[in-house]
Amino acid sequence: MEQFDQIILWLAVGTEAAAALIIGLATLEAIGYAILVYFSHLKKIHPLSADGRDPREVIRLKFGRWLALSLEFALAADILRTTVAPTWNEIGQLAAIIVLRTALNFFLQREIEQAEAKAAERRATGPDPSLVAASPEARNGA
Amino acid sequence: MEHSLLPAYLLGSTLFSYAAALTVTGFVLQALAGLARGWSVDRTRGVLVRGMLAGLSLTVAATLLRLLAARSWQDVAMIAVLLTLRTGLKQALRREQRSVGAESLP
Numbered sequence: 001m002e003q004f005d006q007i008i009l010w011l012a013v014g015t016e017a018a019a020a021l022i023i024g025l026a027t028l029e030a031i032g033y034a035i036l037v038y039f040s041h042l043k044k045i046h047p048l049s050a051d052g053r054d055p056r057e058v059i060r061l062k063f064g065r066w067l068a069l070s071l072e073f074a075l076a077a078d079i080l081r082t083t084v085a086p087t088w089n090e091i092g093q094l095a096a097i098i099v100l101r102t103a104l105n106f107f108l109q110r111e112i113e114q115a116e117a118k119a120a121e122r123r124a125t126g127p128d129p130s131l132v133a134a135s136p137e138a139r140n141g142a
Numbered sequence: 143m144e145h146s147l148l149p150a151y152l153l154g155s156t157l158f159s160y161a162a163a164l165t166v167t168g169f170v171l172q173a174l175a176g177l178a179r180g181w182s183v184d185r186t187r188g189v190l191v192r193g194m195l196a197g198l199s200l201t202v203a204a205t206l207l208r209l210l211a212a213r214s215w216q217d218v219a220m221i222a223v224l225l226t227l228r229t230g231l232k233q234a235l236r237r238e239q240r241s242v243g244a245e246s247l248p
Contacts, residue, residue: 008163015170022177065183072190075231076170079194082224083159083166083201091223098227102234109241 005084012080019073026066033059057115064108071101151211158204162197169193184242191239198232 037055078094173181173189181189202225209221 004160008160011163011167011170015167018170018174069183069187069190072187072194073170073173076166076190076194076197079197079201080163080166083163083197083204086220086224088220091220091227094231095227098231098234105238 008080008084012077015073015077015080019070019077022066022070022073026063026070029066030059030063033062061108061112061115064104064111068101068105068108071097071104075101148211151207155204155207155211158200158207162200162204165200166193166197169196188239188242191235191242195232195235195239198228198235202228202232 033055037059075097078090078097082090082094169189169192172193173186176186176189205221205224205228209218209225212218212221
């Protein structure tokens, strides 16, 4: 039984390592995109901003999503740890992670909804008139 | 009679706990494999949330069995806190599953 407990603790450590790896890779990705946006003026041609959103906002939300995923892994690690003879200390850690994760998810979700509402508003105001005038349909109509 | 059942409660609780650990680990591995194959963040989160919900259901069962075997206030207090946390966490995860559920489907 004790060997099995030890295996579960190692699995929890591995899951936490996965969370740390995801944070590291997401940070590198965000830095890479930020450098690209900063030096190349990619606001219009960068694939991240294909829907016309501010690429900085897209990078921030993408990074936030990765952070939320890494918190899920951290939570899974804590669930694993507390399945085996939990201590008051581990229970306290689990409670702290639940509160942190829920708060982070709440604010992240709100930001994503605000960004989507802005994009929808932009779409509702219609496409750029200069692009409409240059389109084949507009020319055929005229 | 009551005391003769105590080892059975504890054994059942231990088995449920191990089953929960295996379930969570299985879903964590599936999520990691999915990430390596290029799954979206939301889909990966959906898989993890499903795994955690399944694991938490099993740990709640394990905790209830431990409650039957609890004989000290210290044990009862710890079990009460664990049950409250796990039930609250399950509620939060269910809400999250509803919000990312549609995107997490393959």
